[in-house]
Each structure stands twice: as structure tokens, then as C-alpha cells.
Amino acid sequence: MSHPAIAISNLAFRWRPADAFCLELANATVNAGKSLFLHGPSGSGKSTLLNLIGGVLLPARGSVSLLGQSLGELSASRRDAFRADHLGFIFQQFNLIPYLSVLDNVLLPCRFSARRARGVSEPEAEARRLLNALDLDPALLSRPAAELSVGQQQRVAAARALIGQPEILIADEPTSALDAERQAAFVELLLSEAKQAGSAVVFVSHDLRLAAHFDHSLALTA
Amino acid sequence: MKPLLAIALKSAWNRRLTLGLTLLAITLAVTLLLSVERIRQAARDGFAQSVSGTDLIVGARGSPLQLVLYAVFNVGEASNNVDWQSYQSIAADPAVAWSVPLALGDSHRGFPVLGTTPAYFEHYRYGDRQPLRFTAGQPFNGLFDSVIGAEVAAKLGYRLGESITLSHGSGPLPGLAHADKPFTVAGILAPTGTPVDRRVHVSLAAIEAIHLDWQGGAPVPGLAIPADMVGKFDLQPKTITAFLLGLHQRSAVFRLQRKIADYRAEPLLAVLPGVALDQLWQTVGVVEKALLGISGLVFAVGLAGLAAVMLASLNERRRELAVLRSVGAGPRHIVFLLMIESLLVTLLGVALSLAVVSVAAWLGGPWLAARFGLSTLPLAVSPGELRLLAGIFAAALLVSLWPAWRAYRLSLADGLIPRL
Numbered sequence: 044m045s046h047p048a049i050a051i052s053n054l055a056f057r058w059r060p061a062d063a064f065c066l067e068l069a070n071a072t073v074n075a076g077k078s079l080f081l082h083g084p085s086g087s088g089k090s091t092l093l094n095l096i097g098g099v100l101l102p103a104r105g106s107v108s109l110l111g112q113s114l115g116e117l118s119a120s121r122r123d124a125f126r127a128d129h130l131g132f133i134f135q136q137f138n139l140i141p142y143l144s145v146l147d148n149v150l151l152p153c154r155f156s157a158r159r160a161r162g163v164s165e166p167e168a169e170a171r172r173l174l175n176a177l178d179l180d181p182a183l184l185s186r187p188a189a190e191l192s193v194g195q196q197q198r199v200a201a202a203r204a205l206i207g208q209p210e211i212l213i214a215d216e217p218t219s220a221l222d223a224e225r226q227a228a229f230v231e232l233l234l235s236e237a238k239q240a241g242s243a244v245v246f247v248s249h250d251l252r253l254a255a256h257f258d259h260s261l262a263l264t265a
Numbered sequence: 266m267k268p269l270l271a272i273a274l275k276s277a278w279n280r281r282l283t284l285g286l287t288l289l290a291i292t293l294a295v296t297l298l299l300s301v302e303r304i305r306q307a308a309r310d311g312f313a314q315s316v317s318g319t320d321l322i323v324g325a326r327g328s329p330l331q332l333v334l335y336a337v338f339n340v341g342e343a344s345n346n347v348d349w350q351s352y353q354s355i356a357a358d359p360a361v362a363w364s365v366p367l368a369l370g371d372s373h374r375g376f377p378v379l380g381t382t383p384a385y386f387e388h389y390r391y392g393d394r395q396p397l398r399f400t401a402g403q404p405f406n407g408l409f410d411s412v413i414g415a416e417v418a419a420k421l422g423y424r425l426g427e428s429i430t431l432s433h434g435s436g437p438l439p440g441l442a443h444a445d446k447p448f449t450v451a452g453i454l455a456p457t458g459t460p461v462d463r464r465v466h467v468s469l470a471a472i473e474a475i476h477l478d479w480q481g482g483a484p485v486p487g488l489a490i491p492a493d494m495v496g497k498f499d500l501q502p503k504t505i506t507a508f509l510l511g512l513h514q515r516s517a518v519f520r521l522q523r524k525i526a527d528y529r530a531e532p533l534l535a536v537l538p539g540v541a542l543d544q545l546w547q548t549v550g551v552v553e554k555a556l557l558g559i560s561g562l563v564f565a566v567g568l569a570g571l572a573a574v575m576l577a578s579l580n581e582r583r584r585e586l587a588v589l590r591s592v593g594a595g596p597r598h599i600v601f602l603l604m605i606e607s608l609l610v611t612l613l614g615v616a617l618s619l620a621v622v623s624v625a626a627w628l629g630g631p632w633l634a635a636r637f638g639l640s641t642l643p644l645a646v647s648p649g650e651l652r653l654l655a656g657i658f659a660a661a662l663l664v665s666l667w668p669a670w671r672a673y674r675l676s677l678a679d680g681l682i683p684r685l
Contacts, residue, residue, distance in 0.1 A: 090682045099590065099680035120595050127593020132681060134591070137584045142279035143272070154268035155593035203592070215682065 046111030048211050048243030049073040049096065053105035056091055064103070066091045071261055075210065078234060078244035080254045083263030089247045092263070093215055096245065097130060098122035110210055127156035131204030131242070133217040133233075138200035141189035145179075146170055148188050149203045159207025166206070173202040177232055193220045194229075201233050208240040215247045230256050269598055273605045276585070280578060284610060287567075287574045291614030292621070294567035295657060298560040299622045302653055305553045311392070312549075313542050315459045316509075318390030320518050322541070323347070323355065323525055324507035326532035330548075333541040336367060336507040338460050339377040343369070346504035351530055356508070358524070360517040363388045365509040368472045368502065371431045371443070376417050378431050378465045380472035380505075386412070388511055391459045401425050402452030405468050408500075409492065410451035416462035418453045425450055431465070431475060433483075443475040446492045470500035510535075564657065567614075568664045575607055575668035583675060583683040591681045599676045600669045607665030608658075615657060619646070 066088030325345030368380030
């Protein structure tokens with residue numbers, strides 16, 4: 044694939060046309076299989092940037108292209124479908140739907156995206172494999188997600204983001220609720236699984252100690 | 266949308282306590298609405314069929330409603346009596362198939378006494394043209410035989426052969442009893458749910474006999490004719506209160522009605538029972554409309570509760586909705602998720618209500634029919650009820666749009682990361 048996984052050019056965003064731009068980013072590219080560490084103080088527009096990459100928001104200027112497709116050219120429902128097909132997300136916390144079982148949570152993207160479901164021959168077996176690779180006790184699989192510890196929940200979220208091998212993986216401070224030792228282990232696990240799947244990774248954190256694990260790093264300024 | 270249905274069900278199950286209470290409220294409200302609608306229909310039908318198969322009710326000229334009230338419901342009194350000669354002459358009209366004279370004015374322990382002829386038991390119809398049936402005994406034969414309605418028998422605990430005395434007028438005033446001429450219960454009628462159940466029926470001759478030694482509504486002092494002597498007198502009545510007519514051809518009814526109105530010898534009035542009963546219902550029927558209105562309000566309260574619960578749940582569900590957005594759900598999926606839940610609760614509520622109402626009608630219908638004169642409660646859904654159900658769903662759909670719209674706005678504002 045010749046297109047970069049993520050190509051951002053001349054990007055600017057504001058909530059209302061009358062406002063000043065709250066996010067400006069001249070250029071950023073993440074190639075397939077590469078990882079980007081994104082850091083910056085709170086208020087620097089990290090969440091906004093993730094919403095722009097997810098296609099939930101559209102930029103006021105410039106463009107976000109994923110896999111060669113400019114998101115601005117797609118309709119809202121096409122962007123939703125594109126997100127389901129090609130992106131995996133892990134958030135800071137509360138990633139899981141509490142009343143669904145661990146397994147059902149991991150399989151969610153396959154329910155919304157035929158492509159992700161097709162990407163794996165046996166979705167359930169793949170979910171079990173991912174959870175196992177991410178070091179989750181198999182006994183927990185049929186438990187409701189609400190019964191898991193925060194660390195376990197984050198690993199389930201990672202499995203969900205990775206299932207069906209999406210080209211792009213977005214992680215928004217997924218380790219901030221974990222203690223320091225487990226942070227590094229989690230990042231390593233995540234990156235190695237992403238490498239196996241061939242996914243490009245954007246990892247947002249304000250913890251600069253983690254930057255060393257990534258191919259590139261980019262600072263957002265307020 | 267199919268994967269969402271499973272998620273919606275699991276999500277609803279997760280909040281089953283609050284939703285269950287909302288479901289209970291909706292079920293009760295819809296049950297009330299459906300019961301009122303069914304009872305209203307049954308009451309109306311039962312009322313309109315208090316007497317059926319009778320083509321004309323004839324009495325002294327006055328208000329048609331008053332005539333129906335005293336002739337059918339034994340409420341109030343006639344302003345005037347009808348001459349026996351008039352009755353004879355009108356009953357002899359070639360269009361008339363049968364006639365039943367009615368003489369009112371006496372009572373037995375609060376129940377009205379009706380003087381009539383055996384033709385009454387043959388021709389009187391109620392409800393869906395059902396004839397009177399005897400649970401025991403037979404029509405009166407002897408002069409002092411009586412036939413009592415089901416309610417009289419049940420309330421007073423009377424059986425065949427019981428000896429009863431009648432009172433003059435509507436109340437048991439001391440000294441105004443016909444105690445010297447007791448009657449025997451010769452027949453007991455089956456329940457009809459109509460005023461028939463409250464009547465004590467005796468022959469016209471018996472009414473004449475107990476008043477032989479009376480004049481102007483009181484016993485004549487010093488005159489007492491013992492019961493075994495009355496046979497020596499002429500017991501042909503001179504007046505009656507009203508009479509019922511059945512015609513050979515229904516089409517003759519208006520011609521005969523005009524003929525009775527033009528009757529020379531005395532001022533008479535003939536009414537079509539169906540029309541008069543309908544008129545009467547219109548005046549009583551305000552109550553049913555008020556009941557339906559109140560049930561409508563209760564349903565509105567139920568829906569408001571549903572909307573409130575859905576809106577309140579939105580805050581705790583913002584993360585859930587954002588997670589769904591991140592795995593590819595669009596705003597329309599979120600709207601669907603919210604609406605399907607409201608509609609599911611309404612659907613379940615309506616289904617439960619229908620079950621409750623049907624079981625209640627099945628179990629309690631016969632009792633209600635006998636007790637309150639409701640025509641048999643319908644087990645099936647009537648067209649009026651279908652309209653009501655359609656209205657219920659339309660209202661629920663409209664109300665469900667509100668939390669769904671709010672969820673839509675929230676999910677657009679929150680994007681993938683809820684700002685809590």
C-alpha cells in the first residue's frame with residue numbers, strides 16, 4: 044500500500060466559525076506499521092485531533108487523509124462506516140460496555156463492520172487469541188466487563204481495538220490509570236500486537252517517559 | 266441495525282429495575298385505558314339492550330325519557346295511567362303481533378312490583394334478543410302466584426313456595442301493606458343484568474284484587490275483602506301504566522306510532538325503545554367520556570414517566586454511547602437504540618395489558634354481565650380499541666423521539682470522548 048496510514052496537512056479546527064482556531068497542525072504523517080507518540084499539555088487539542096482522525100469532527104481548514112481517503116469527502120454515515128472498518132480505539136478509561144461480556148465487548152467492531160469480521164476467519168477464536176496474548180485470564184471471558192479491574196479492562200479494550208486487524212490504532216492515554224511498571228508492559232504488548240497486525244499506531248499521552256517506545260513523536264502546543 | 270437490537274436488549278436488561286417500574290406504570294395505564302374502553306362499550310351495549318325485540322313502548326303522553334325510565338327501569342312514576350279500553354283497542358291493530366301490559370305502583374321490600382300477563386314471559390327480550398329463562402318454577406298460574414327476578418331471589422334469599430306480601434307505593438310504610446293478601450313465589454327468573462332482575466311479577470288480576478278494598482291510595486276504613494272472596498269480583502283492570510308492543514313488520518312502526526299519537530280517547534305516547542335508550546345514554550354518557558379522559562391522562566403520566574426515565578438514563582449512558590460511536594455506530598444508530606427501547610417498553614406494556622384485560626374479561630365477564638347488566642365483555646380487540654392502540658403507539662413513538670433527539674445531540678457534541 045503506497046498511501047500513508049494517516050496524512051494530515053495544513054489542519055486547523057475551531058468549534059464555531061467566529062472562534063479562534065483551537066488546533067493547528069501543519070503536517071503529520073504516519074506510515075503503515077509505524078507508531079507515533081503524541082504529547083502535549085491538557086487543552087492542546089489532543090482529544091479534538093482524535094475526533095478529527097476518527098471522522099467525528101471535520102476540520103475547518105486542511106485535510107485528514109486515512110489510507111489515501113480524505114475524510115472530508117465522505118458523508119457522515121460513510122465516515123462512521125470507515126471508522127468501523129479501519130480504525131481501532133482505546134480510551135483512557137471506561138472503554139467497555141459494562142453489561143456486555145468481555146468476549147462480546149471484544150467482538151463489537153465485528154458487529155458494526157463486515158470487513159473487520161471478514162478479516163478474521165473465526166472472530167471468537169481470534170478474540171480469545173488476542174485476549175490470551177494480552178495476558179488476560181481466560182476464566183474472565185464470559186464475565187460482564189463491569190466486574191474487571193481497570194488494568195484488565197484496558198487489555199480487553201486493546202483486544203477490541205486490534206480485532207479484525209484495522210490499519211490504524213488510536214490510543215488516548217490508555218495507561219494513565221495504570222501504575223508505572225504496568226504502563227511500560229502494556230505499551231510493549233500493544234505495540235507488538237499492532238506490529239503483528241501491521242497497524243499504524245497513534246498513542247496520546249502526557250507521560251514523556253513512554254516516548255522511547257515509539258518510532259516518532261510529535262508535540263502539540265496549546 | 267440488527268446487532269444493535271441485541272445490544273439494546275442487553276442494555277435494557279442492565280437497567281431492568283427502573284425500566285421494569287416504567288413498564289409497570291405503562292402496563293397499568295394501558296390496562297386502565299383498555300378496561301374503560303371495553304366496559305364503556307359493554308355498558309353502552311347492555312344499556313341499549315335493556316329491552317330488545319320490543320318495537321314500541323306506549324304510555325300516557327309526557328316526556329319520552331320519563332316513559333322509558335318508568336316502563337323499562339321502574340324509576341319514577343307515570344304522570345297518568347292508560348285506560349284498559351285504549352290498550353285493548355291499540356293491541357287489536359292488525360299490525361300488532363303481541364302486546365304486554367304493565368301495571369306499576371306497588372313494591373316488595375324496595376323491589377318494584379310489576380303487574381302483567383303471561384305474555385310477558387313469552388315476548389319480553391333483552392340483550393341480543395334473549396328470552397327470559399326460569400331457574401326454578403314457572404309463570405304465574407294462580408291469582409296470588411308471583412315470579413321474582415334473580416336479584417330479588419338472591420338478596421332476599423327466597424325460594425319457590427315462599428310467602429311474600431306486597432306494599433302499596435314504593436316504600437314499606439306501616440299500614441300500607443297488602444298483608445291480608447299474601448303471594449306465593451311460583452317462579453324465579455335467571456339473571457339478565459337488566460331491571461327484570463329487580464322485579465316481582467304478578468298478574469294484572471292480582472294487582473286488581475289487592476286494591477279491591479282500597480281507594481285513592483289507602484285502605485277504605487271498615488271495608489276488608491278477604492283473599493278467598495276476591496274471586497267473586499270482576500278483576501278486569503280498569504287502567505294500566507304502560508304497555509309493550511311487538512309488530513309483525515318493523516316497517517309499520519312509524520305508522521303505528523303516529524296512529525297512537527293521534528289516538529282520540531286519551532293522550533298517549535309511543536316511543537321506539539332503541540332511540541329513547543340512546544337519548545338517555547347521551548345524558549348519562551358524559552360519565553364514560555370523563556372516565557376515558559381520565560384514563561387518557563393516566564396514560565400521559567405513564568408516558569411522561571417513560572420519557573423521564575429515558576432522559577435520566579442518558580447521563581449514565583454517555584460513555585456507553587461514545588464507545589459504540591468509536592466502534593463505528595453513527596448518530597442514527599444511537600437514535601435507533603434509544604427509540605427501540607421506548608417502543609419495546611410500550612410494546613411490552615400493551616401486550617401485558619391486553620393479556621390482563623383479556624384474562625379479566627374471561628374470568629370476570631360473566632359475573633359483570635350478571636351483576637351490572639354489561640353485555641358480555643368482548644374477548645377480541647374491537648376496531649375502536651385498535652384505533653386506541655394505534656393512538657397509544659403513535660404517542661409513545663412521539664415521546665420516544667425526545668430522549669432519542671437528546672442522545673443524538675449529546676453524541677454529536679461528545680464525539681468519541683464524552684466530556685463529563
